[in-house]
Amino acid sequence: MRRALFQLTVLLSAPVTAWAQEQEKQPPPEFSAGYQPPTITIPGPRAELFSYLDIAILFGVLCLASYLVLKKRSRSDLRVLVVFSLLYFGFYRYGCVCAVGSIQNVTFAISNHNYALPLVVGAFFLLPLLFALFFGRVFCAAACPLGAIQDVVAQRPRRVPLWLEHSLGLIPYLYLGAAILFAATGSAFLICEYDPFISLFRLGGKVEIVTFGAVLLLLGIVVGRPYCRFLCPYGVLLRWLAPFARWRVTITPAECVQCHLCADACPFGAINPPTPAESRSRRSEERKRLAVLILLLPLLALGTGWLGYRSSPLLARMNPTVSLAERVWLEERGRVSGTTETSAAFRNLGQPNEWLYQQAAGIRKQFDTGAWLLGAWVGLVIGWKLIALSLRRQRTDYEADPAACLACARCYQSCPVEHLRLPPLAGEFYEGPA
Amino acid sequence: MAEPSGKKSRREFIAEGIRTGGLVAVSGALGSLATRAHSGGTVWQIDPHKCVQCEKCATECVVSPSAVKCVHAYAMCGYCRLCFGVFKDKRTGNTTTAENHRCPTDAIKRTFVEDPYYEMYIDEPLCIGCALCVQGCERFGNGSLFLQIRHDRCVNCNQCAIANVCPAQAIVRVPASQPYLLKTVG
Ligand code: SF4
Ligand code: SF4
Ligand code: SF4
Ligand code: SF4
Ligand code: SF4
Numbered sequence: 001m002r003r004a005l006f007q008l009t010v011l012l013s014a015p016v017t018a019w020a021q022e023q024e025k026q027p028p029p030e031f032s033a034g035y036q037p038p039t040i041t042i043p044g045p046r047a048e049l050f051s052y053l054d055i056a057i058l059f060g061v062l063c064l065a066s067y068l069v070l071k072k073r074s075r076s077d078l079r080v081l082v083v084f085s086l087l088y089f090g091f092y093r094y095g096c097v098c099a100v101g102s103i104q105n106v107t108f109a110i111s112n113h114n115y116a117l118p119l120v121v122g123a124f125f126l127l128p129l130l131f132a133l134f135f136g137r138v139f140c141a142a143a144c145p146l147g148a149i150q151d152v153v154a155q156r157p158r159r160v161p162l163w164l165e166h167s168l169g170l171i172p173y174l175y176l177g178a179a180i181l182f183a184a185t186g187s188a189f190l191i192c193e194y195d196p197f198i199s200l201f202r203l204g205g206k207v208e209i210v211t212f213g214a215v216l217l218l219l220g221i222v223v224g225r226p227y228c229r230f231l232c233p234y235g236v237l238l239r240w241l242a243p244f245a246r247w248r249v250t251i252t253p254a255e256c257v258q259c260h261l262c263a264d265a266c267p268f269g270a271i272n273p274p275t276p277a278e279s280r281s282r283r284s285e286e287r288k289r290l291a292v293l294i295l296l297l298p299l300l301a302l303g304t305g306w307l308g309y310r311s312s313p314l315l316a317r318m319n320p321t322v323s324l325a326e327r328v329w330l331e332e333r334g335r336v337s338g339t340t341e342t343s344a345a346f347r348n349l350g351q352p353n354e355w356l357y358q359q360a361a362g363i364r365k366q367f368d369t370g371a372w373l374l375g376a377w378v379g380l381v382i383g384w385k386l387i388a389l390s391l392r393r394q395r396t397d398y399e400a401d402p403a404a405c406l407a408c409a410r411c412y413q414s415c416p417v418e419h420l421r422l423p424p425l426a427g428e429f430y431e432g433p434a
Numbered sequence: 435m436a437e438p439s440g441k442k443s444r445r446e447f448i449a450e451g452i453r454t455g456g457l458v459a460v461s462g463a464l465g466s467l468a469t470r471a472h473s474g475g476t477v478w479q480i481d482p483h484k485c486v487q488c489e490k491c492a493t494e495c496v497v498s499p500s501a502v503k504c505v506h507a508y509a510m511c512g513y514c515r516l517c518f519g520v521f522k523d524k525r526t527g528n529t530t531t532a533e534n535h536r537c538p539t540d541a542i543k544r545t546f547v548e549d550p551y552y553e554m555y556i557d558e559p560l561c562i563g564c565a566l567c568v569q570g571c572e573r574f575g576n577g578s579l580f581l582q583i584r585h586d587r588c589v590n591c592n593q594c595a596i597a598n599v600c601p602a603q604a605i606v607r608v609p610a611s612q613p614y615l616l617k618t619v620g
Contacts, residue, residue, distance in 0.1 A: 026513075026575070028511065028512065029513050031547060032548060033548060038553075040505055040508070044585055044586075045477045045585040045590060045613050046585075096589065096592050105592065115607065116475075119475075121475065122463060126460045130456060133453050133457070188598070189593035192592050193593060202496050204498055205496060206595075241456070244449040244452050244453060246449070246453060320603060340601075342601040342602075344486070344601075345486040345601045345603075345604075348486055
């Protein structure tokens with residue numbers, strides 16, 4: 001019945017379409033008087049010069065942040081820089097392009113030879129990583145607009161339970177993997193699509209995303225920087241590099257006097273307590289567990305890789321070309337009636353269906369490999385997390401975890417040795433959790 | 435701190451190597467990006483031959499009103515008295531009254547050139563990029579009206595929000611040095 005109806009509409013609409021196509025185009029008139037048609041204006045995009053300015057400003061902010069955090073150790077000066085970045089990179093530059101999103105451009109440029117990576121995007125991707133290698137995550141401290149807006153609202157941070165911190169901390173790795181898969185296959189720029197704060201910078205956007213951003217900001221009042229800690233895929237790269245930093249945040253400017261006053265100073269849970277002295281028997285037990293985990297790691301990666309491979313058709317369907325091809329195929333077989341907006345648009349182009357199927361097959365193949373890798377990646381991340389949890393490093397003092405520390409300089413004020421360093425009465429107010 | 439100094443220095447040595455490597459790699463990469471052609475990057479543009487005038491361009495752009503505007507290729511235009519970009523396709527009665535205008539914001543102005551020709555002109559600040567006029571011109575006219583992303587308004591999102599939803603996949607990256615895909619005669 002449905003089918004018949006569809007054919008009926010096709011039949012009825014046929015003469016109309018034919019009529020429209022038969023319509024003679026009006027020949028452009030020949031005017032008697034000297035009529036000059038207006039020319040089409042083509043205003044150009046933002047001049048390239050400004051993108052060099054953006055790079056210079058990013059570089060300047062990174063240098064200044066390194067100086068303020070590591071040398072001057074001044075939270076109040078750093079705060080000014082945070083506000084500047086929020087205004088410039090956030091509200092003035094509409095938060096685009098940012099280091100976090102640049103991951104996708106880099107991936108896309110590697111997988112797609114028609115896309116040349118613009119210099120400014122390359123600089124936004126690489127400079128923060130380079131600075132992390134030398135000074136820790138100073139980019140997160142004061143340059144990142146996403147971090148800045150969360151930093152401003154982090155007023156009453158509470159400690160997140162350790163188990164929750166560790167489990168939620170896995171999400172950025174998964175997000176990074178997914179973002180790379182979707183960018184490499186040219187399917188979507190997930191990080192941009194789900195950027196929670198960009199609609200705030202642009203003062204407008206989709207309702208769902210605005211809500212997501214608002215929720216994160218509200219949450220950010222009591223949980224310090226939730227996006228940075230539990231979502232940000234660029235943070236993963238910074239995490240890897242920051243531990244190699246030559247100069248990094250030390251809570252105390254000189255000798256630690258073991259007062260333990262800084263224990264709760266970090267709003268982002270980045271301060272590790274000293275480890276208790278371990279007995280010999282416990283150590284050997286831990287070593288055994290570690291050996292088992294390391295042996296299990298490849299098996300785990302293989303298992304999750306296989307799961308990823310199985311979910312490849314599902315993931316591939318999120319690619320617009322693949323989902324269009326499936327729809328057109330169903331229509332061709334008469335399994336569905338009517339057309340969607342998308343399939344109608346495709347038919348309008350007059351390309352043969354086979355061409356579309358071929359495109360889709362190519363993308364599906366990419367997804368097969370990509371989903372394997374994504375799955376294996378998930379397994380590796382989970383396995384590595386378990387290993388890292390049993391690899392306890394010995395600490396005698398409270399120390400800032402170089403991977404997790406966002407170099408915000410808040411904890412300095414909790415250290416009595418720091419107050420000795422500062423001239424009397426010139427000290428700033430302690431900003432840590434109440 | 436409790437670590438033996440030998441271990442410490444070895445770790446420091448590796449870190450030193452990684453840092454130097456990183457510095458060299460980053461300078462090399464940035465240098466090659468800067469000296470390569472097309473380092474100016476890309477912008478988004480609508481391929482007018484793919485666009486099916488779905489009206490999403492008016493609502494999905496992150497700037498409001500939309501950075502997408504109607505553009506007129508005068509060389510293709512028939513200068514019709516009854517322009518179906520300007521007027522709704524009623525074929526009886528008084529068709530040229532204001533309530534019969536197609537454009538919701540009255541952004542298309544027409545001026546008399548000579549009998550029987552009129553010039554159609556887009557008042558860009560009023561245009562919201564809804565493509566209704568383009569529909570009319572495509573279906574019944576010469577197809578000289580079409581949509582383009584105007585780069586004085588577009589903020590060049592890393593991922594164009596309209597491209598995400600465009601049913602025709604008509605929004606593509608183009609080199610910033612050639613930022614328009616204009617319709618021409620032929
Ligand atoms: S963790 Fe990510 S979002 Fe947060 S400041 Fe760093 S780069 Fe920005
Ligand atoms: S500087 Fe101190 S308070 Fe700030 S993130 Fe690092 S450890 Fe936490
Ligand atoms: S969304 Fe795509 S098809 Fe719709 S009007 Fe815009 S360019 Fe045309
Ligand atoms: S009909 Fe829509 S696209 Fe055409 S001029 Fe008016 S607002 Fe612009
Ligand atoms: S790139 Fe952004 S501003 Fe430009 S047309 Fe697309 S959504 Fe609008």
